[in-house]
Amino acid sequence: MKKLTLFFFALLAVCLAFQACDNSKTYAEMLEEEKDAIKAFIKDSSIVVISQSEFYAQDSTTDVSRNEYVQLVSGVYMQIVKKGSTNPADTVKPNDLILVRFEEQGLIADAYGNKSYLSNLNSPSIVDEFRYTVTSSSIAGIFTQGYMLMTYQSSAVPAGWLVALNYVRDGAHVRLIVPSKMGHQTAIQQVYPYYYDIKFQIWN
Template identity: 35%
Template sequence: MFKTFSVGFALFLAAIATITSCSDNDMTYAELREKEVRQIENFLIKGCTVRDADNAFDLLKVDGNIKVISEEQFYANDSTTDVSKNEYVLFPGSGVYMQILRKGTGKPIEHGENAMVICRFTEYNIATDSISKTNRILAYEQWPDIMNVTNNFGTYTASFLSGLMNSIHGSSVPSGWLIPMPFIKVGRQTNDHEEIAKVRLIVPSTEGQKDAYRRIYPCFYEITFQRGR
């Protein structure tokens, strides 16, 4: 699935989204959820590519033919996903799929700890086949999302303090964003050999941001996590 990204194209997608929203109003909640499941299944097969038409580079590239592994397989493999095999683990309790691109540096957020976490992300609306928001472009490079994360003995809660997500959806952090927390290290890069944590997520509406939850559509995220000072 290949897309280009420009202002005109974004406006076109907005118009299509409005029309789609109107037709979705005639569907029951169960039908909308079934539609969402089909959209996710299609994304697992096709993936996506979104290209910056003006500057000729890929804003987002997700390979299709995603190999889904179980939680049991994930834990047996030391809580990792094999990127070379395009593996994503499915957490059936939430419906979230996760691929760990980089485990990160430093240490995890420990039990009882409260930490400031800096996030840079791209959100791709699977229903409309388009990037809906990102702070990984030049205009937002100096405006990362900052969230306050607490680990209460394995239960993670968080709130946005500033950034793009905070300005659009408020302080509430999507539940899906917290799925990676037990499996990554949240630190800061101190030399050229270290890399901060980076994950990819497929998040159903039930675990997503407020608009996705209200309108029932799934999102794909690519997110980096870095510990604040």
């Protein structure tokens, strides 16, 4: 009887050990957590979400006084604070060099309740810079310098940033909520969404 009791205790200990080790979330759970984080940020920030059809009906603008953001097909939420140059020709073109001033805020807290934050706004001598490239099958941005390149050790510009360039011109100011699939490599790997406040300048 004593051996049988010991066996059950040993079995219970093994089961608890396996359960303790299995703390990792599934990809589906991480996606759900991301979705909840974006919803919470939208609610907490009193953001009014409009559809793309409403956005186009407003001449591809968002009403900042109402804190409007358009939800794009890509999953990116975008607010155009300032469309930029009034000259229609001042749009981003292949091989343009883009200078960026930005703030980045993670929308999911770590185990200690902290959310990541990155910005170059307080560094006048450092500006993030990327080259805009276009091929027959895709568009891309390649960081050449700045905090994004140094921090994430990847030259790939978040796809969410590039989506915004379709709607603005030189000197634009936008705010974005970028889901992980449209973010940088770290965002994709960790399934983390990020909020951005960005100013673009075309530097030919």
